[in-house]
Amino acid sequence: MVNKRIDQPTGTETVGHEWDGIEELNTPLPRWWLYTFYATIIWAAVYVVLYPAWPLIDKATAGTLGWSSRGDLAKEMSAADLARQGVFEQIAATDIEKLVASPELMGQAISGGAAAFKVNCVQCHGAGAAGSAGYPNLNDDDWIWGGTLTEIQYSITHGIRWEGADETRINYMPAFDGLFDAGQVDALAGHVLSLSGKGKSSAAGATLFAENCAACHGPAGGGMPDMGAPALNDAIWLFGGTEAEVKKQILAPRHGVMPAWKDRLDPVTIKMLSAYVHSRGGGQQAAPAQDEVAAETDIAQGPKAETDG
Secondary structure (H helix, E strand, C coil): CCCCCEECCCCEEEEEEEECCEEEECCCCCHHHHHHHHHHHHHHHHHHHHCCCCECCCCECCCCCCCCHHHHHHHHHHHHHHHHHHHHHHHHHCCHHHHHHCHHHHHHHHHHHHHHHHHHCHHHHCCCCCCECCECCCCCCCCCCCCCHHHHHHHHHHCECCCCCCCCECCCCCCCECCECHHHHHHHHHHHHHCCCCCCCCHHHHHHHHHHCHHHHCCCCCCEHHHCECCCCCCCCCCCCCHHHHHHHHHCCCCCCECCCCCCCCHHHHHHHHHHHHHCCCCCCCCCCHHHHHHHHHHHHCCCCCCCC
């Protein structure tokens, strides 16, 4: 351009335009910067040829090397599946009550169960398995239907009051609304609360409990897991432990429902989930079988002496 000139102080050519006496110098870029820029262009061209680069409708160009991050992920997942397969087979072949005899295998089952719990159970029982009103806390020692590994596995498999599952656990507390007057309800609620030291009992309340409640909850309110009758003497309440909530449960009982998972989860996942729930801190140990008790008794007593017939 005709307006270009050499700036005397710097010896650099101007770009040719001026504004209010101010001109811009046409300072060239450093050579190292230009070479770096050219190198990135060459690198990009090589990358486009060798690796997936151009996005298409449902995939990207494959590249001459045939590599892809999805392919690497698929290989890693396949290797992980093969590694887990052996553990799954061991868990599947081990009776659930005998998992505790192998701490390593039990640990694997608990880890797998923790993952399954986060996906399937936290919606009701909470991320920490602490539950809420109407949803049992799985961290305590209170088990409505029993807390051994086998009992937990059965509950998860067949559910609680789950329609469509023929072997689901089912039991309903009768509604006493209309059977008791207000004074009797007060007396019965007071006795129920007294079983855990939270209320004051009376002769009338004790009599009502013995005649109407003890058959399921036990004379002392200890509960009956075989019938799904919760303990009333431990101050652990599924639907609330205030006097008003206890009265409400006596008059119009609420009943929880849990899905049967047998058609949603495979048997190994259910077994691992049972191990995880059991490990939360409130799990119970199964009673030893009669033959095991007899064997332990024989060992404790030593060899039997021979006697004359």
